[in-house]
Amino acid sequence: MNRHQSHSQTPGPISRRGLLRAAGIGAAAAASSPLLAACGFGGPGASGDSAADALSGSFDWKKYKGKTVRLLMNKHPYTDALKAHVAEFQSKTGITLKIDEFPESNYFDKVTLELRSRQGNYDAFMLGAYMVWQYGPPGYLEDLNPWIKNTAATHGEFEPDDFFPNLLTAGQWNFKNGADLGGGKQWMLPWGFETNTVAYRKDVFSKLGLKPAETFDELIDLAATVKRKAPSAGFEKMYGVAVRGSKEWATIHPGFMTMYSRLGLKDFEVEGSKLIPKMNSPEAVEFTDRWAKMVRDSGPAGWTSYTWYQASSDLGAGKAAMLFDADIAAYFQNQDTPAAGKLAWHPGPKGSDGNLATNMWIWSLAMNANSKNKEAAWWFLQWATSKEHLQYAATEQQHIDAVRQSVATSGAYKDRLATATNFVETFEQVIGETKIQFTPQKNFFDATTSWAAALQQIYGGADAKSTLDKLATALEGRVNA
Amino acid sequence: MTVTAAPARRRDDDEVRPEALQTAPTVSRRRRALRPYLLAVPAVLLCVGILYPFFLGVAYTFYNFSDANPQPSFVGWENYTALFTSGSFWHSVQVTLMFAVVATGVETVLGVGVALLLNRSSWVGRIFERALIVPLMVAPIIAAIMWKLLLLPEVGWVRPVAEGLGFAGYSGTDSAAWAFIWSVVVDVWIYTPFVAILALAGLRSLPSSPFEAAAVDGARWWLTFRRLTLPMLWPYLLVAVIFRLMDCLKVFDIIYGLTTGGPGDATTTLQINAYLEAISYARYSRGVTYMFILWIAVYVISMILVRYLNKIQSRSAGV
Numbered sequence: 001m002n003r004h005q006s007h008s009q010t011p012g013p014i015s016r017r018g019l020l021r022a023a024g025i026g027a028a029a030a031a032s033s034p035l036l037a038a039c040g041f042g043g044p045g046a047s048g049d050s051a052a053d054a055l056s057g058s059f060d061w062k063k064y065k066g067k068t069v070r071l072l073m074n075k076h077p078y079t080d081a082l083k084a085h086v087a088e089f090q091s092k093t094g095i096t097l098k099i100d101e102f103p104e105s106n107y108f109d110k111v112t113l114e115l116r117s118r119q120g121n122y123d124a125f126m127l128g129a130y131m132v133w134q135y136g137p138p139g140y141l142e143d144l145n146p147w148i149k150n151t152a153a154t155h156g157e158f159e160p161d162d163f164f165p166n167l168l169t170a171g172q173w174n175f176k177n178g179a180d181l182g183g184g185k186q187w188m189l190p191w192g193f194e195t196n197t198v199a200y201r202k203d204v205f206s207k208l209g210l211k212p213a214e215t216f217d218e219l220i221d222l223a224a225t226v227k228r229k230a231p232s233a234g235f236e237k238m239y240g241v242a243v244r245g246s247k248e249w250a251t252i253h254p255g256f257m258t259m260y261s262r263l264g265l266k267d268f269e270v271e272g273s274k275l276i277p278k279m280n281s282p283e284a285v286e287f288t289d290r291w292a293k294m295v296r297d298s299g300p301a302g303w304t305s306y307t308w309y310q311a312s313s314d315l316g317a318g319k320a321a322m323l324f325d326a327d328i329a330a331y332f333q334n335q336d337t338p339a340a341g342k343l344a345w346h347p348g349p350k351g352s353d354g355n356l357a358t359n360m361w362i363w364s365l366a367m368n369a370n371s372k373n374k375e376a377a378w379w380f381l382q383w384a385t386s387k388e389h390l391q392y393a394a395t396e397q398q399h400i401d402a403v404r405q406s407v408a409t410s411g412a413y414k415d416r417l418a419t420a421t422n423f424v425e426t427f428e429q430v431i432g433e434t435k436i437q438f439t440p441q442k443n444f445f446d447a448t449t450s451w452a453a454a455l456q457q458i459y460g461g462a463d464a465k466s467t468l469d470k471l472a473t474a475l476e477g478r479v480n481a
Numbered sequence: 482m483t484v485t486a487a488p489a490r491r492r493d494d495d496e497v498r499p500e501a502l503q504t505a506p507t508v509s510r511r512r513r514a515l516r517p518y519l520l521a522v523p524a525v526l527l528c529v530g531i532l533y534p535f536f537l538g539v540a541y542t543f544y545n546f547s548d549a550n551p552q553p554s555f556v557g558w559e560n561y562t563a564l565f566t567s568g569s570f571w572h573s574v575q576v577t578l579m580f581a582v583v584a585t586g587v588e589t590v591l592g593v594g595v596a597l598l599l600n601r602s603s604w605v606g607r608i609f610e611r612a613l614i615v616p617l618m619v620a621p622i623i624a625a626i627m628w629k630l631l632l633l634p635e636v637g638w639v640r641p642v643a644e645g646l647g648f649a650g651y652s653g654t655d656s657a658a659w660a661f662i663w664s665v666v667v668d669v670w671i672y673t674p675f676v677a678i679l680a681l682a683g684l685r686s687l688p689s690s691p692f693e694a695a696a697v698d699g700a701r702w703w704l705t706f707r708r709l710t711l712p713m714l715w716p717y718l719l720v721a722v723i724f725r726l727m728d729c730l731k732v733f734d735i736i737y738g739l740t741t742g743g744p745g746d747a748t749t750t751l752q753i754n755a756y757l758e759a760i761s762y763a764r765y766s767r768g769v770t771y772m773f774i775l776w777i778a779v780y781v782i783s784m785i786l787v788r789y790l791n792k793i794q795s796r797s798a799g800v
Contacts, residue, residue, distance in 0.1 A: 138551035247743035301634035302653035457745035
C-alpha cells in the first residue's frame with residue numbers, strides 16, 4: 001500500500017463518449033442479440049405437401065439403411081428405455097440414432113429455439129400435447145397422418161387404433177382457438193403418459209385409521225388430519241398433501257386441473273370466435289380459494305417453489321403423506337426411497353356426480369417439419385411407438401404408463417406393476433375419463449403461467465375473487481389478440 | 482544489439498540503392514490510400530454485427546410477430562401502447578427499480594465497509610482479500626440455484642437456523658416480501674466483492690498527507706471518513722455504482738433461478754417479463770419491446786451517471 005501517492009492517481013477522466021458508447025452498445029447487444037439470433041422473422045409455414053406422398057412400393061425396414069437420425073430428447077426414464085433398446089433399432093433398420101438429452105428444466109427452451117431456427121438440426125423430438133398448440137401454428141411440426149396412412153411408409157403392425165383413443169386425439173388439432181381436439185392432422189404420436197391420481201402412504205393411513213378421500217371436502221379434511229396426527233404417530237414433521245406450486249404452467253395441469261375438472265369447472269368457454277376466461281366464475285373462485293387454503297394449512301412450507309420434483313421427492317422422503325400428481329411421479333418414489341414399498345394409489349376425489357375426469361400429460365414424439373431426413377425420421381418414430389419397443393420398454397425398463405392398449409392390458413405389464421398397490425386398478429378406473437381437460441388455444445402457456453401466479457397470490461393471502469377477476473380480464477384481451 | 486543494428490543496415494541499403502526509393506513511394510501511396518479503409522474494416526464489421534440485430538430488434542417492436550402469428554404485419558406503436566397501459570408492465574418497472582436501487586445501495590455500503598476493513602494491513606485481511614473474489618467467480622444462475630436449495634424449508638439449512646434463532650414459521654420465498662429480500666441477498670452475496678475490490682483499490686491510492694494532517698489536528702475517525710475518505714473515494718465508488726446499477730436494472734438470472742418472478746408477480750422484473758413474452762409465450766415483438774424500453778432506461782440512467790462522474794473527476798483533478 002502506498003499512501004504517498006498524489007491526487008493524479010485517482011482514476012483518469014474516462015471519456016464520456018467512450019463510456020457512453022461502450023455502455024450503449026453493451027446494453028443493446030445484451031438486450032437484443034440472444035433473442036434476435038433465435039428468431040426467424042416471418043419464416044415459412046408448413047406446406048400442404050408431404051414427403052410421405054413420394055414413397056411407394058412395399059414397406060422395408062432397411063430402406064434407409066446408412067442414414068442418421070438426430071433426436072432432441074428430455075432426460076427421462078422413457079429416454080433411458082429407448083437408449084437401452086437402440087441396438088435393436090439399428091440392427092433392424094441400419095439407421096444410426098444420435099441422441100442429445102437435456103434436463104427438463106431447460107429442455108423446452110432448447111426445443112423452442114431449435115424449431116424457431118428452422119435449421120432442421122434435429123429430425124425428431126419429445127413434446128407434450130400443449131406444445132402442439134404453440135409449435136403447430138407456425139409450421140414447426142410435420143403432419144404424421146400421410147406417413148401413417150401410406151402402406152409403403154408404415155409397417156403393417158403399427159395399428160394406430162391400438163393407442164388409447166384420447167391419447168391419439170390429443171395430438172390432433174386444427175389450430176383454431178377453442179376448437180376441440182381431433183381432425184385430420186396428426187402432429188405427434190403418444191409415447192408415454194401420466195394420468196393424475198392420489199398416491200398415499202398406506203402405513204400412515206393404516207396407523208391413523210384413515211381412508212383415501214372420495215370427495216374434495218374429504219381430501220381437505222384428510223390432509224389436515226394427517227398433518228395434525230402423523231407427528232404424534234411417529235411420522236415426524238410429516239405434512240398432509242404435496243402438490244405443485246411453482247410459477248409455471250405445470251402447476252395447473254396435474255392435481256389442480258384434475259380436481260377442477262371433476263367439479264365441472266372450465267378454464268374457458270367459447271363464445272363465437274372468442275375465448276371467455278371462466279377461472280373467475282363463483283364456483284371456480286370458491287374451489288381455488290379452498291385449494292390454496294388446503295395447501296397453506298396442510299401442504300409444505302416453501303410451496304411456491306414446488307415443481308413435480310420437490311412434490312414427489314417429499315412423498316418418497318417420508319415428508320408428505322399424499323401426492324396429488326402424476327401417477328408415475330409417485331411410482332418412481334416407490335423404489336429406493338424411505339417410502340419404498342409403502343405407497344398405494346387411489347383415483348382421488350370424485351366430482352359431485354361421481355365423475356373421475358382426469359387431466360393428463362403425454363410425452364409424445366414429433367417430427368421436425370424442417371428435418372432434411374424425414375423418411376429415416378419416420379422409420380424411427382414408427383419403431384419407437386411400436387408395440388414391439390413399447391412392450392419391451394414397459395416390461396423391461398421404466399416406460400410407464402403404457403400408451404398402447406395391447407401393452408397396458410398385457411399380463412407381463414400388469415405383473416411388473418403388481419407390487420405397486422392399486423396402481424393398475426387406479427389406472428383402469430380413470431383411463432376412460434382421462435383426457436386433455438384444457439381448452440385448446442395458442443396462448444396456453446401465458447394463460448396457465450398467469451393462472452399459477454394468481455394461485456400463488458391467493459395462497460399468500462390475496463382475495464381469491466379480485467385476483468381471479470383481474471386474471472380473467474387480463475387474459476381475455478391476451479388470448480383473443 | 483541486433484535490434485539496433487538492423488534498422489541501421491536498412492538505412493545504409495536505402496542510401497546505396499536509390500532506385501529502391503523511386504519504386505517505394507508508388508507502393509507506399511497505394512498502401513497509404515488503402516490503410517484507413519483496411520483499418521476500419523474490423524470496426525465496421527463489429528458495428529454491423531452489433532447494430533444489425535439491434536435495429537432489427539427495434540423494427541420488430543413495430544410488428545405483431547409471434548408463433549401464433551408467424552406472418553407478422555406492421556402494427557405501429559401498438560406494442561408500446563399495450564405495455565404502457567398494462568398494469569403488469571408498470572409493476573415490473575417498479576420491481577426493477579426497487580431491486581436496482583436497494584441492491585446497488587446495499588452492495589455499495591457493504592463494499593465500502595469491507596474495503597475499509599481489508600485496508601488495515603493484517604494477515605487476516607490478506608486471506609479475506611483473496612477469498613473475496615470467490616462469489617464473483619460463481620455464475621449468477623448457479624448461485625441462485627444454490628441459494629434456492631438453501632432456502633427451501635424442507636431441505637435447506639436456513640429454516641433450522643431461523644427456527645433456532647426463534648423465528649417460527651419460516652417459509653422460504655413464499656411471501657412477496659421475503660422473495661424480494663432473498664433476491665437482493667443473493668445479488669449482494671455475489672456482487673459486494675466487486676464493489677469492495679474497486680473501493681479497496683481506491684483507498685490504497687489515496688494520498689496520505691491529508692490523513693496525516695487530520696490526525697495531527699485530532700480529527701475523529703468518523704469526521705475523517707466523512708470529510709476526507711469518502712469525497713476522495715467517491716469517483717471510484719461512482720464507477721462501481723454505475724456498473725452495478727446498470728447490471729441490476731437488467732437482472733434476470735438471479736431472480737429467475739430463485740423465484741421465477743414469483744410468488745405471483747412479486748419479483749417479476751422487466752427482463753423476466755421480456756423472457757416470458759419472447760421465450761415462454763413466443764410473442765417475440767412484445768418481448769423485444771420490453772427489452773428495447775429497458776435498453777432506453779439503462780442508456781439514459783447511465784448517461785446521467787457518467788455525466789456526473791465526469792464532473793466530479795474534473796473537480797478532483799482541479800480542472
